[in-house]
Amino acid sequence: MKNQTVVGHGGQTSHVGESPFLLPLFGTFCALSLWGMWSIATSPLRKYPGPYLARYTNLWRLYHITRGSFHKVLQDLHKNYGPVVRVGPNVVDVDYPDLIKTVFSIKEDWKKTEYYLASSALVDGHIVYNLFSQTDKHKHAQEKRPVAKYYSLNGVLPLEPHVDKTIRQLCSELESRFVDGNAKKPCNLGDWILYYTWDVVGAVTFSQPIGYLSHGCDFDGTLKNAEKALDYFSWVGCIPILDHFFDKNPIYRIGPPGFSGITGVSVKHLIDRYQGNDKHYHSPENPDYLDKFIEAKQSNPDAVSDAQVISWLMINMIAGADTTAITIRSALYYSMKTPRIWQRLRSELAAAGLAKDSCPVSYKDARAIPYLEAVVRESLRFLPGVSLSLERYVPQGGAHLSPQTSAEYVPEGTIVAFNPYVIARNKGVWGPDAEEFRPERWLQAEGESEEDFQARLRAMNNADLSFGGGSRVCIGKRLGLLQVYKVVATLALLYDIELVNPDKEWTIINSWFPRQEGLEVRMSKRA
Template identity: 70%
Template sequence: MNYSAESVFAALEGDTLQLWLGGSVLAIWVYLAVSYLSSPLRRYPGPIIAKFTNLWRLYRISRGHFHLDLAVLHKKYGPVVRIGPNALDVDYPELIKTVFNIKGDWKKTGYYLASSALVDGHVVYNLFSQIDPDKHAAEKKPISKYYSPNGVASLEPLIDKTIRQLCDELEKRFTTGAVAGKPFNLGNWILYYTWDVVGMVTFSEPIGYLSTGRDFDGTLGDAEKALDYFSWVGCIPWLDYVFDKNPIYRVFGPPGFGTIAGISVKHLIDRYQGADTATHDAAQPDYLDRFIEAKQANPESVNENQIVSWLMINMIAGADTTAITIRSAIYYGLKTPGVWTRLRSELAAAGLTKEQCPLSFKTTRAVPYLDALVREALRYLPGVSLSLERFVPPGGVRFPDHSTVPENTILAFNPYVICRNKKVWGDDAEEFRPERWLQADGESDSAYADRLRELSNADLSFGGGSRICIGKHMGLIQVYKVVATLAVLYDIELADPKKEWKVIASWFPRQEGLEAKIRKRA
């Protein structure tokens, strides 16, 4: 008997083929209708297509302004928007402490899995992509103390070296001779600094972006492409196993971080062999020293592969978010009338001078207006553009409107949307106003403390609960020091104060267009 394609289609000609196609289409529509009508989320509004497929969310994220899309949808539909067949985006700040708690019972969804790696046919997870709370806690426990405020403070001398290099490069390239006062991309140089400082605190040696003044090894460009891939493929997690984690044939995926992996392995070998004494001072421990220390303290659970994983997370996740906040503080500080002027006045009033630069974290953190500027920068453009997703635990959850959502529903909280909630931030939530973080005239100490607590509870800049960003303190110490040091040392102005920069919403917001002019202050 002939089973060729020609014979099969010939048998289905005419009415038979039409009946088969019509039945298939009808079956699909019946399936979609039943799924929609039987869904416990059908009461919640949102785009029609999003109620049937996650392709809507994938497409909107791939366009690069999903945070703005969500803001529009919440204005249209209210605090709960259905963004997928089983996903709700929620603008209820009062639920943050419930969802992002230290118990870890609200588990991460599959959205985060794509940022893992396929090694020798096996998927290897990291602190960010590990969604099992017990495994995450076990991986984090040996090193968590090194990221505490005290642990980070011990690395401040290494940070100071890199800030000095940043200032030296800016002065040499943009403040003298024919180039003095000419516009340049300050945003790029902030990124070069944050990547080099991560190299410094991790290995006691910068990677080299400041000295070369460019992305000399392509790693910064690869990081952007990888974040773009992670941002959309997570909407349908199994696509990552088809495209990137396929053990048979890799279709496509994020660029590999071969350079970073190579740097990490080389430094680990050199440290073991004592071959890096020219750059590494044993009296000033770095993260590599601390990770080796963690291995020695936990030989049964920590090996060299784990150390390399920690090193790579330091390198990959530690630079971009810090650069984002420094850029935002400078850009919005310069663009908003009076902000940068007041910052410089209050730094001077606090007795901070050029001779003290790089300024210490202790002295900068004590300047209230600098603290307000940094916190407002984190609020106005949080370091994460996309929604933080969690599964509703057994027993479901009750919303403030008294509706109940069943377990295994995905609840998503977008930091950008939450940070513009007018019930928390006031009618001027769309304005950049650092003063909102300061004690108002006539406001009692207790009232101010209560208000500040409410604002802080609605802050998801670094996530929250048991999965809060491990590098939070390392990022903040740099933001305070760099912003204050640049303000004290230089006259900075935007090249075109009327021009808006461009923000691309990938996993992290990517800012383009921080063009500035800089001069040494007299």
């Protein structure tokens, strides 16, 4: 084929086929193509099975995560391919419970990936990390050390009066809207549980609930913004570089709705506390987290600034409510779906001597009831508060994925992911009925020796990723559990609750935190 001659301005001619740009572009394209094919052909992960597109691009994973059911997709992949599935060019998802304590260890040799960075914030042109998004283990430890004691059980128990007050308000709102004079009026209990957990966070952090219970709705839009922010975090984490073009863009931010409202609330409460303008709702006799954080600053003036205090307050506000609500909803929904479980729970609460005048039930009394603990543990297992995969980099020297064989080797820099939802259905740990909600698995079975039960319980505890693991275990775990035990026991004691559509399954949208929709109930006071 002859080159086409083109006459340009000034009578100059050029030959399209001889353009100085086409040959370099064609060469670059060929080189990139050959490099891509060579990388795929020689990748040390090529032996691991998985979806065809996943070996070429993370867009495959991004697509499925945006659909809100990636935990189910992964579960099916592991059923088809086995315990190691390749879900990205450099990512393998692993269903080896025995490997958890190695990867999620106190030493933190397996570093967090860039997936978590999207939960940071851009402030004055600088990225500000928090306890969740900080991938540097030394900086994470430095930020956590001054406040860790406040999240221990001894640190959390003094906050119980704030939780009691919020539970009383929850019950008052439910009774006035759905019980007294409104018997059998349908109630979206899932929404009210979320209002409760967010108001508890406000109460324990500032001694003042945010106001969702009193308004009976997402009055300031924060809850909807939180959902959008989690959607963004889940999606952009698959291709972390995108976060720098969207949310962390220093020129023009295109990211999700931020938490400017919550930030403003945190700053205002800090100023009011310094100036003594919050005495009408805050009492030093009932300290809150703001008191404790200011105490940490006073004890470590060189290491803790007001900006650090705001960061701690924000972690409380943003990360302390949704996962707690998820567990409470699951405990109520799955128990009521199986009337045998719901009736046994209520019977054992009564057998423990708890009555209506015991409400709100104390944490001490609630934790003393084995079957309630079994229901809570099973709820955490059946639908973990985080149901997308937790990613870590393989450390220097590489690693063998299976303790039983040296064949499954991956080099350093490979991303190894554990999905809490998938791990929680491993039949080697949880038994052949792993996909059934059965609280009794957490209790000693009839005829089971104490030694066998303790061994089985250890195996289940070691495979539990409902709060993460190692040095990165959720710092608010004990506060969340305190809320769960107390409110589930209180609602079960005070009310007859039944599902509006007991045969209809609720909807779960997995966006880092799984959002449950469809906890519609009718309520009445127990006789």
